[in-house]
Amino acid sequence: MTDIHAHADTAPDSNDESVAEPAALLSGKDFWSTREGTGIRSMVLTDGPHGVRRQGGEADHLGLNQSLPATCFPPGAGIASSWDPALMREVGNALGREARALGVDVLLGPAINIKRSPLGGRTFEYLSEDPRLTGALAVEYVRGVQSAGVGTSVKHFAVNNQETDRMRTSAEVDARTLREIYLPAFERVVKEASPTSVMSAYNAINGVFSSENRWLLTELLREEWGFDGLVVSDWGAIKDRAEALAAGLDLEMPGTGDAGTEAILQAVRDGRLDRSVVLASVERLRTLAERTAPIADADMAALDLDAHHALARRAAAASIVLLRNENETLPLRAGQRVAVLGELAVAPQYQGGGSSHVSPTRVDLPLDELRVALGDEHVVYAAGYSRAGADDSEGLRAEARATAASADVAVVFVGLYEEDQSEGFDREHLDLPVAHVALIEAVAEVASRTVVVLSNGGVVTLEPWHDKVDAIVEGWALGQAVGSALADVLTGAANPAGHLAETIPLALADTPAFLNFPGEQEVVRYGEGVFVGYRYYTSVDRAVRYPFGHGLSYTTFGVDAFEVEAEGADAAIVRVTVRNTGERAGSDVVQLYVAPAPSAVRRPARELGAFAKVTLEPGESATVSLALERRAFAHWDVRAARWRVDPGTYRVELGRSANEIVAVRELPLAGDVERPAVLSLESTVKEWFGHAIVGPVLTQSMMDNATPEQQAAAEANANALKMVESMPMGQFARFPGVEIPEEALEQLIALSVSAAAPAAAGSVA
Known part of the structure; x- marks a missing residue:
């Protein structure tokens, strides 16, 4: 239990009730809004992250009630695969403008927790298994939303990597793993984008709940990183209101009547909490209200929702990853007879379940969009399976098989449903529905060419059918433009440019957290340490189905030059010249990985150091300059409690993915010159x-x-x-x-x- 009084700035006045009105402001008025008083207006906070979920009627937190229509952009699992920070900023700005038009002051996002296990229930909301990619995208999301005068709430701080028992589980994580994996994205957003608020997580970290964790919310977030915004609780996360306030949590959401206020006042009366702590939090609330001042004439009617839908379509197309394309099966060609199979082609799954569920302004259906693109006469359809149940699956599958046999190409739509991937629970396996797998295998036996299109908020296994099909398109969760975006990529109107932001393993048992997820008896041990995602697979040379960073294109790219130059003792500048060597315009992602110098601590075989997306016409080349700053080479020194760059020779690796390295340059760095240790008789x-x-x-x-x-x-x-x-x-x-x-x-x-x-x-x- 935290000693609240130990952090007071002045002696408490047990008789002073002048903080009663300010204290009341630190608890919500209702589910989505704050109280007003002392010159501070009431504000509305609502989900995010990929669309504005503004509920017009009775509020709830689990997505059970409808919300007002808003553009549903690709969720995190989708848009992270774009590897495109500039695109993320565009989407953020559109989200901000819609939030403002719907009377929302703070959009609860981005959700930037690291994808520790593919079973995580909210992986469809989260961005990546890598903190550098996550941080770069999240910075631009915050900048985009806040450029529209709307606040953001970076969540969930911190180490919220599962849904199982999330209200009481303690994540047991060592200091180095915290610093290198689970905190850097938050740190980068705070330092580079100045978010208006940060949302504390439900879970505990090493035995102390995030909402009452002074080290996390004050010593790290405010004192070390310089955060000057508001800290808000996740909805219902606070266990002890006075402890949370003392730890650095300003605003309790949702409202709890007068219970939270009375707990604060009683702590002041008892001398356990100084009134200055209350007033400081109220001032942060006031600053938030000033930073998000409403615009009088903002309303949805004034927005160009067609333009926002077009942006959603472009963002979704950029998020699609072409995993496999044997014998140039894709793009589909004019005049081909195409069999579209699978109920998801007419009832697409484009987001996950829970608090982030958005009521879209419209939804593009894949079948309709393919008919527009290819011509009605060239497209035939069969359901193949039914979401309603398995009773008629065999008959539907037989119909689909016959339809596929008569076509030049069969395009099979499969994936997960909202009840398979949602806030509140974790998945138990990586399998597609049985009926979906049966359809793939039945079609692959008879079709001339088989294309599988996946719609899934989290990773699914591609076994045992992977080698039986000709092409695989990873569609993730693509938002309301799912149909048009998929049609654009399948027909070649858009060249696929997505790259995996998370690894697709061969088996669940191969995943680094397999033996430690989701924990037991209210404790989850992060036994894999810093070896998360591709850091683990590359370090132990474990085969995967598709690695982090993988993504194919309808064109080809080559490297004309690759130069690495040290800058000082612990940084470098890298220049890469990329050429489009194919016949179509396309986008490539330059991925730089850093392999460590010899170290006293065990380090991953390689870590993403920098990246950039470049778009080129056929034959065109461009030189990209990328900075590898100090942190790209550093590890967290637990004994010294600071970042350390080991002296020695590093390898800067240019990769098509975390597994496919196409060029390497050695880079000697002086690193940190350590003073010799002071010895004692206790030294070994x-x-x-x-x-x-x-x-x-x-x-x-x-x-x-x-x-x-x-x-x-x-x-x-x-x-x-x-x-x-x-x-x-x-x-x-x-x-x-x-x-x-x-x-x-x-x-x-x-x-x-x-x-x-x-x-x-x-x-x-």
Whole structure:
């Protein structure tokens, strides 16, 4: 339990009720809005992240009630595969303008938790398994939304990677894993985009709930990262209102009547909470109200929703990943007879379930859009399966099989339904519905060419049917323009340019968190550490079906030049010239990975260091300059509690994906020059003999004082020192035959102190 009073700035006044009105402002008025008072207006906060979910009637949190129509853009799982921060900013701006028109002050997004396991129930909302890709996209989302005068709430802070028991589970994560995997995206957004608010998560971190975690909300977020916005709870996350306020959580949502206010006032009366803490939070609420001041003439009628739908279509097309395309099966060609199979072609799944569910302004159907693009006479359809149940699946499958046999190409639409992927629960497997797999296999047996189109908010296994089909299109969850976007890519009107933002494994058992997800008895141990996603697969050389960063195109790209130049001791600038060597315009993603120098800690084989998307006409080339800043080479030094760049030679790798490296350059870096350690009698034998200054002196002294027999024995048994290297020197020095005098040890300790002093001023923080 946090000592609330220990963080007070001034002595409490137990008789002072002047904070009653301000304290009341720190709890919501109702489900979606805040209270007004002391010159602060009421504000509306609502979901996000991929569309405005403004409920006009009775409110709820689980998506059970309808919301007002708004553009449903591709959810995180889709748009992250675009690898396009500029596109993300466009979408963010459109979201902000719609939020403003619907009277929303704060859009609850982006959702940027790392995809630790493909079973996570909200992976359709989250962006990526990589913090650098996630952070780059999230920065532009925040900039886009806030450019329209609407606030954002970056969520869920932090380590909210599962839905199972999310209200009480403690995520047990070591400091290095927190710093390298689960916190960097939040840090980058805070430092680069200045979000108006951050939302605390439901779960606990190492035994302390996020909403009452002073280290997380104050020491890290505010004091270390410099966040000056509002911290709001996830809906219903707070366990102790006064503890949460003291920890740094300003606004409790939704409203709890007067319960939260009374808890704050009682803590002030008891001297456990200083009134200045209350007033500071109220001022942050006031700042939020000022930053999101409403525009009088903003309304949906004034918006060009057709333009927003066109943006949703472009964003969805950019998010589609062409996984497989044998014998140039795609794009579909004019005049081909195309069999469209699968009920998802007429009743598409384009978002997940839960609090982010959007009521779209319209929905494009894949079958309708393919008929428009190819001509009605060239497209035939059969359902193949029914969402309603399996009773008629065999008959529907037989009809689809016959339809496929009569066509030049069969396009099979399969995927997951909203009840398969939603907030509130995690998935139990990676399988597609049985009827969907049966349809794929039945069609592949008779069709001349088979294309599988996936609609799934989370990763699904492509086994055992992968090798039986000619092309696979990963559609993820694409938002309301799902049909037109898929038609654009399938027919070649748009060249596929998406790349996987998460790995598709061969089996669930291959995934790094398999043995530790979702935990047990209210605890989940992050035993895989920093080896999340592709960091794990590449480090252990584990085969995957499709790696992080993979994505095919209808054109080809080559590299004309690849140059790496060090900048100072711990950074580099990289220049890559990319050429479109094919016959179609297209977009490529330049992916730079960094392989570490030798290190005292275990590091992934490679980590994404930088990326850029470039669009080129046939034959056109462009040179991309990418900065690899200090953090691209650093790891979190747990002992020193800071980032460290090891001296040594790094490898800068140019990849088509995390698995396919096409060019490598070596990069020597001076890194961080560490001052020698100050030794003590508790320091180990290994630390003493390994000390740059003391070690050689100690070794020479012991050899000088040894008998010829002892010297010969030491030289003959090279492993003798290893047997005692973990022993404290004070204990080792008393061993018979060793017996290092106490005064000699004191002199050597003093030598280590003097050796450390000159370098202290130049050490790297």
